[in-house]
Amino acid sequence: MVSTFMPPDTPLIPEQRREMILRQLHRDQVLSVHQLTDLLGVSHMTIRRDIAALEHDGKAISIAGGVRLASHVRTEPSRIDKSTLETGRKASIAALASTLIRDEMVVYLDAGTTTLAIVPHLLGRSGLTVITNDFAIVDELGAIGNIDAVHIGGQIEWANRSTVGPLAATTLAKLNTDLAIISASSWSVKHGVTSPSPSKVQVKTAALATTSEAVLVADSSKYGSFSLHSAIALREFTSIVTDGDLSEGAAGGIRDLGVQLMLASPVEENDRVREPRG
Template structure:
């Protein structure tokens, strides 16, 4: 299939007419491009990865994809056990793990997320360490060199990393330079790393590279991720869990999740 111009969205019908081939050939070629991280499926067609110029605010993220985030957290919960030291990256997807953490004993949570700290305040079973650093007002978290320096002095059993943009070819990216050093320091200090991100963020990229997807031991996302993209992630040697959330207004009822370690294919 000839290359697509950046940000162009073409339907299967358009591609069939342009290329003079069958619908089946077009869909097969789209799957190949998607598995290679060169294009991404949209309903009825295909597009290139989309640039993200700025991070959504905390208020925006907190009110979207609640069922998906809760389902992802339910899968990630299986990775937790008592007496762990974990890092929770700033984000509403990682924040959905807080109830499971509060239910454990002997937990130590390191985070740069002010909201997570507030939600864990008063829990007698959780020791909390805030990284400090420069305040990102819109995301209610801290970023920059000082936060990274704190993380470089700490070792964790498990780091849960969040992102607002990820794809196969570029990995995890961000439009905010001050977040890069923090994420890298958290990954360097972790025995195991897990990316938690909804599938709607897949196929988008920010200006600054963080790490390729193969840097993670496991990725947990929702099962709306396209099958070809899921296969591409598995080709990297990364464990992939797809969480299923019923489309309900409530983030909790109706959730059915694939537990960590199970095979989850379309």
């Protein structure tokens, strides 16, 4: 419950208001715009500007009618669970991300259901080599049949049908790619790409170190969350591909990093390619 005290007698400057909002968020986690107007004695428009500024800096996340603190992700769902989450957003992101892949490229596809959704878009491409740590992606590539594929091996993570850890990272570090497409279960301007698993971080950082261009693919529902282990700062990416539901404040914060932000429109049912099997 929001603390009950009178609004300040003298107007606060924006930085003071935003610091007060953050202190109250650390107490209550979620606050409505109405609660904040009562708390600070300012207009709805002023509060919305403050929320946008906090989100721009990655300090808070706007929600319908209010604001919340970034959430801490302690575990990731299994591959089966991920395959049922945000499928429409993932399809649109995959379709847009696939336009960055050109013939004759060597591409790393990080493990994940969004990267898996990219594979059907590669049908008809020529001269591609795809490197991955994802067994489901290998299965899909096999169904296409005309793409050279390399699986990097390593410690098997059964729940996500992928490989992780130092052996996978060491193999990947010996390969050079034109484009690395990285997935994320949690991401934000403030924390970058994070993971609850240090063994996944090893692979993501190895992929970044050996590529000419790095692209993040992650839906907006994961934005503003963070996990224990930091992997890649957002400024390290060439491009970030997400969906159009990303808030304006978050989008502004990303663009200020100098990173190309690509916002995917919803994919119409008639435009969908063959659904991946994983």
